[in-house]
Amino acid sequence: MQKYTQGAGIPRVDHLLIAEMVEPGSRVLDVGCGDGALLQLLAETKNTDGRGVELSRERVNACVMRGLSVIQGDADRDLADYPDQAFDYAILSLTIQATRQPKTVLENLLRIGRRAIVSFPNFGHWRIRTELLFTGRMPRTRNLPEPWYTTADAHLCTIKDFADLAELVDAEVEEAVAFNTSGQRLPIRHSIALQNLLGEKAVFLLRKRHGE
């Protein structure tokens, strides 16, 4: 999984959008929390009670040194431990593509959180499509810089694919936002087909349809 920060102190655009979606004072679980930037942002701007799960031991330790509540763990293995509806939001930010069982992980997120927020790189972006079309090789972009044989991103998907998965696991999409390459939010009036073509990344706010 490739995590990147846009220089010290400048929050990532997807983080800012997630922070907009989260109600103040809520309980948040950030799965794949990386260096804790989102947890920190949410704590500072939304006064959240945040927890994190992160695979990399170094990043976990860095988070705890910063005073964040983070455990070393694995989205595929450790989400099953958590009780139903333990959090207001279960967040998976640029991580789902690196899990072994994205469907199970998403189902767990929808079970643990009253809402789930998932962001992911969109493999349907025009640049990726053209690169595959013209080079005939697995695309490598700023978002997905690693070659196919080393990347942890084993389950890449497009915005349309993810919308289908949400449907499959009986999740209602409350909000779906795509960003272009310059990090600008695409107009909501765009059709999903257009978002899928122009969006480099997407953020979905979901809830279980027959939940609660």
Place this chain on the structure above:
Amino acid sequence: MAVHPTFEDAEAKGERNLRLAEANAPSSKVLRLPADEPLKLACDQLLGPISIAYETYGELNAEKSNAILVCHALTGDQYVASAHPVTNKPGWWSTLVGPGKPVDTNRFFVICPNILGGCMGSTGPASIDQKTGKPYGLNFPVITIGDMVNAQVRLIDHFGIDQLFCVIGGSMGGMQVLEWAASHSERVFSAVPIATAAWHSSQNIAFHEVGRQAVMADPDWCGGDYHSFGKVPRNGLAVARMAAHITYLSEDALHRKFGRNLQDRSKLTFSFNADFQVESYLRHQGSTFVDRFDANSYLYITRAMDYFDLAAERGDVLANAFRGTKTRFCIVSFTSDWLYPTRESREVVHALNAVAANVSFVEIDSDKGHDAFLLEEPEFFATVRGFLSAAGVRRGLKV
């Protein structure tokens, strides 16, 4: 040398007297609870009067909200950040606890009691039984980690502290932390169990049994009544310590430190002398331990650890120990610790997740084995510092 038949020399006898004096009249502060306030033990006996020897560092604030309880390990004591009265060595955690240290005594009021069953001034088998005028010896009841913690509760009550800001400890100290968090959760704002487990593994019980059998096989143990005969089961206790000490280290650390190097000699002597440095080292560890520790205490404390099982008392579901907890946890393990491996810390983390508790968990990369928790590991120290700072903000403590 520890493993050879020996008689107690004058110096050792002096040490023994000093040690016995510390067991009954410690150099540290001591809380003496009268006979009419006995401690109800897990074995259903009442124990009293009892003494709880302790040290404190720093100042308790007016709100009594900045107290940190440090729980010591099997052979530790209350001298966490000050010199040991028998050995004169610096406090066992003086790298972690002190002014400006991660457990900063400029900010926090640190309390470190000697455990019940110990031999540095809290009531234990080396203490004088007021009924007989002699040391308890094997008349001392078998105690548990829960009993130790209940004695500490009395001490915290004595200070008028409703809620400890933090309870921290490694190894058996970590067991006490978990016991505090499970049985007195409303009195624990944050908890840092380090290099520990929620139950003692079969392998660890096995090692302890080897140690106890070594002590009891020493004729100078005198069926536990060695005090009456003016003896000390030096060889047995030293062997117990030697075996235990191996479990505190990692194979890599031992190899790096000693390899197959010979001790003050150029070739093998074809004898059972300490040819190898590692043998000499272990013998030294054994004999210095005997100078500062009571053999019966060793038996009782290892037994308490063996009996520890947080889940067993709660329907075999560890999560039940933490249901409804508001305590903030920071769990720490070390990669090369095979006595309390990361796997066992992770079981605690899973149980805490199952009740959606506030938990941090870090595994520190170290090749120093179980002993790493007593050593200055920068990543470990930074973790403790960061966790306590953040918890302090949540508790509303002044920075």
